[in-house]
Amino acid sequence: MSYSKEKELAISAVRRACGLTSSVFNRLVQNEKLVKGDKSPVTVGDFSAQALISAMIHHAFPSDVIVGEEDAADLRLDTSESTSLRERIVALANEALTQPLVDGETAEWEIGPGKEQTSAELLDAIDRGNYEGGRTGRMWCIDPIDGTKGFLRADQYAVCLALIVDSIVQVGVIGCPNLPLDLSNPSGERGCIFFAVRGEGAFQIPITSSPSISPPTKIQIPLTSDTSKLTFLESFESAHASHSTASAIASLLGVTNPPIRMDSQAKYGCLARGDGNGGGGVYMRLPVSGLGPTASYIEKIWDHAPGSLLVEEAGGIISDARGHPLDFGLGRTLGKGENWGVIATGKDVHAKVLEAVKKAFESEGKTLAKA
Numbered sequence: 001m002s003y004s005k006e007k008e009l010a011i012s013a014v015r016r017a018c019g020l021t022s023s024v025f026n027r028l029v030q031n032e033k034l035v036k037g038d039k040s041p042v043t044v045g046d047f048s049a050q051a052l053i054s055a056m057i058h059h060a061f062p063s064d065v066i067v068g069e070e071d072a073a074d075l076r077l078d079t080s081e082s083t084s085l086r087e088r089i090v091a092l093a094n095e096a097l098t099q100p101l102v103d104g105e106t107a108e109w110e111i112g113p114g115k116e117q118t119s120a121e122l123l124d125a126i127d128r129g130n131y132e133g134g135r136t137g138r139m140w141c142i143d144p145i146d147g148t149k150g151f152l153r154a155d156q157y158a159v160c161l162a163l164i165v166d167s168i169v170q171v172g173v174i175g176c177p178n179l180p181l182d183l184s185n186p187s188g189e190r191g192c193i194f195f196a197v198r199g200e201g202a203f204q205i206p207i208t209s210s211p212s213i214s215p216p217t218k219i220q221i222p223l224t225s226d227t228s229k230l231t232f233l234e235s236f237e238s239a240h241a242s243h244s245t246a247s248a249i250a251s252l253l254g255v256t257n258p259p260i261r262m263d264s265q266a267k268y269g270c271l272a273r274g275d276g277n278g279g280g281g282v283y284m285r286l287p288v289s290g291l292g293p294t295a296s297y298i299e300k301i302w303d304h305a306p307g308s309l310l311v312e313e314a315g316g317i318i319s320d321a322r323g324h325p326l327d328f329g330l331g332r333t334l335g336k337g338e339n340w341g342v343i344a345t346g347k348d349v350h351a352k353v354l355e356a357v358k359k360a361f362e363s364e365g366k367t368l369a370k371a
């Protein structure tokens with residue numbers, strides 16, 4: 001089955017959301033940030049980008065369901081703080097929704113100029129992301145700002161969108177407004193969109209372009225069997241993934257390149273296009289404490305769905321620390337006790353990396369057997 005309409009929609013929604021989040025960053029004021037129940041931050045950028053993407057999906061594919069990170073409960077409160085946040089979010093989402101189409105966008109299913117949505121419609125669009133997930137059917141998955149802490153630091157973040165059909169990711173798009181097109185030239189042009197459709201390869205385009213304006217660049221993980229040439233791609237935030245276990249694994253593999261520490265699924269884009277020193281990369285995400293059923297954090301599907309397809313289509317393998325595939329059919333998360341971290345790398349070295357993970361765990365007194 002071809003997913004060309006879904007791909008076009010997803011790229012257009014992600015590009016618009018990236019424009020929105022970049023402009024929000026420049027105008028962000030302190031009281032536009034909330035702290036969620038899990039202590040993580042959420043901004044007007046997260047809410048308005050989810051409203052925008054969800055409204056576009058609903059307009060183009062009204063019967064599809066959506067799993068989105070954010071919900072509008074805090075925006076529906078009858079307080080002055082809530083009212084002013086709501087007004088900002090509605091204005092921002094409408095500004096992005098009604099922007100003129102760029103070359104290659106299809107007027108038939110874009111919302112487009114003159115079609116402002118009401119506040120109620122946009123709050124409902126955010127809450128349409130409340131779907132509980134599951135094994136069957138077509139389901140979109142939105143992380144409107146992945147790496148909100150990076151976003152607030154003016155560092156890396158990503159706007160992430162995937163289409164999952166019967167638990168398999170079929171389309172994945174990751175927009176990275178602050179990522180250099182060429183990581184080895186950090187002062188060069190910034191802003192990349194990565195995209196993949198299952199069976200069709202992985203691609204990068206500049207955020208300022210669209211696939212119909214300039215041909216996308218096909219990207220590939222470099223082939224190598226020499227693990228010592230690998231570059232580790234790790235969370236910037238040491239509370240999100242263990243830097244020390246990653247470093248022990250890197251030593252076992254003979255790695256000498258320093259790790260690239262970066263927020264968000266931008267790491268999957270860097271892995272897929274071969275950033276590092278030409279020897280391929282490893283996305284390494286292991287819990288800070290506990291493992292499997294005792295892990296300190298349960299991974300969410302929106303944090304890995306598009307990245308996993310990008311890696312597979314660029315010639316990589318993604319699994320947990322036991323080598324099990326990620327299961328996107330268990331609900332909104334990768335499953336409590338079902339997922340044991342995330343490890344993604346080129347297919348020639350994946351098995352060797354898993355061997356090193358096992359050894360590193362053994363020396364920490366942990367076992368990969370299910371308790």
Ligand SMILES: Nc1ncnc2c1ncn2[C@@H]1O[C@H](COP(=O)(O)O)[C@@H](O)[C@H]1OP(=O)(O)O
Binds near residue numbers: 240241265
């Ligand atoms: N305690 C945590 N452990 C692991 N990941 C977390 C934790 N808290 C938030 N996250 C999520 O980890 C992702 C950031 O990935 P990375 O660590 O690779 O930069 C984000 O999705 C972030 O949520 P959010 O989307 O709200 O920023």
Ligand SMILES: [Mg+2]
Binds near residue numbers: 040041042069
């Ligand atoms: Mg968040």
Ligand SMILES: [Mg+2]
Binds near residue numbers: 143146302
């Ligand atoms: Mg996220």
Ligand SMILES: [Mg+2]
Binds near residue numbers: 046146147
């Ligand atoms: Mg997020």
